[in-house]
Amino acid sequence: MDGTRAEADSLVVTKVSPHIGAEISNIDLTKPLSDSQLAQLKAAFAEHQVLFFRDQKLSFDDHVRLGEYFGPLGRHVGKQTISKTTENPYVRKFHYDETSTRISGENFHSDQSCAEIPPLGSILYNHTIPPNGGGDTMFASMYAAYDALSDRMKAYLDGLTATHDGTRVFGPGTPVSVHPVVITHPESGRKALYVNTDFTSHINDLPPLEARHLLDFLIEHSIKPEWSYRFRWEPHSVAFWDNRCTQHKAIWDYWPATRSGYRIQVEGTAKPVP
Numbered sequence: 001m002d003g004t005r006a007e008a009d010s011l012v013v014t015k016v017s018p019h020i021g022a023e024i025s026n027i028d029l030t031k032p033l034s035d036s037q038l039a040q041l042k043a044a045f046a047e048h049q050v051l052f053f054r055d056q057k058l059s060f061d062d063h064v065r066l067g068e069y070f071g072p073l074g075r076h077v078g079k080q081t082i083s084k085t086t087e088n089p090y091v092r093k094f095h096y097d098e099t100s101t102r103i104s105g106e107n108f109h110s111d112q113s114c115a116e117i118p119p120l121g122s123i124l125y126n127h128t129i130p131p132n133g134g135g136d137t138m139f140a141s142m143y144a145a146y147d148a149l150s151d152r153m154k155a156y157l158d159g160l161t162a163t164h165d166g167t168r169v170f171g172p173g174t175p176v177s178v179h180p181v182v183i184t185h186p187e188s189g190r191k192a193l194y195v196n197t198d199f200t201s202h203i204n205d206l207p208p209l210e211a212r213h214l215l216d217f218l219i220e221h222s223i224k225p226e227w228s229y230r231f232r233w234e235p236h237s238v239a240f241w242d243n244r245c246t247q248h249k250a251i252w253d254y255w256p257a258t259r260s261g262y263r264i265q266v267e268g269t270a271k272p273v274p
Helices: 003-009 035-048 060-068 142-147 151-157 208-222
Strands: 012-015 022-025 050-053 092-096 121-128 137-141 161-165 176-180 182-184 191-193 200-203 228-231 237-242 246-250 259-266
Touching: 003 035, 012 035, 022 035, 035 050, 050 228, 060 121, 060 259, 137 142, 137 237, 142 191, 142 208, 176 182, 191 208, 200 208, 237 246
Parallel strands: 022 050
Antiparallel strands: 012 022, 050 237, 092 259, 121 237, 121 259, 137 228, 137 246, 161 176, 161 200, 182 191
16 A cells, blocks of 8 residues: 555544543545555544544445444344334434434443343434534443452452343333343453443342442442543534443433434344453
């Protein structure tokens, strides 16, 4: 590759906070990526946990192509969901306006952690945002949350499991699964907390009162602002997050304005392991 081509293929990766997130520029997601661009993008995803892109007017085909670089696409496990499917079975519509009575994801969570094999990641593209701001999404690093625990707490959590109950959010017929409280990321090898408000019903292996207080502490600890970042959407922005080491929360502060876009999910390939 000559110098001019190499420079054209070089992505610009700008960290947005100390612990989580990077904005990627010098990239056009409406076109297929070169091998060099894809390698850089995968490296950035592994390092920063959530990636942000601006000024990307994605078609469904563009959106799907981006996801498929990272793995096969999947469908939502919920039987009752707020967002609607489109003519593409892998693309879900996320549209909220003056007629909405609720939105998806108002609590910090990891997408569909109730599944036996939860999604690897999610890619949200918003083409329309509220005219006066609002509708931000918050992200928290579960690596940083785990690292900040005391050595004694880390030792105590070692080997514990928790039940993730999808019926709490999506209703009957949704999976209920057991996962480690602390998981090891399959690519980075780093430890991450793996409990969240929406899906984790209880910690197993402990007396009920002890389990409840421990879960309350871990959930409160996991979403502290010290390892969180608030992403401000602009029209035609994209956020791509790693469900295995992050949590996120949608902020509904824009009613009756409109926020509209589409989301796909990349399937996981293995059960979470300690």
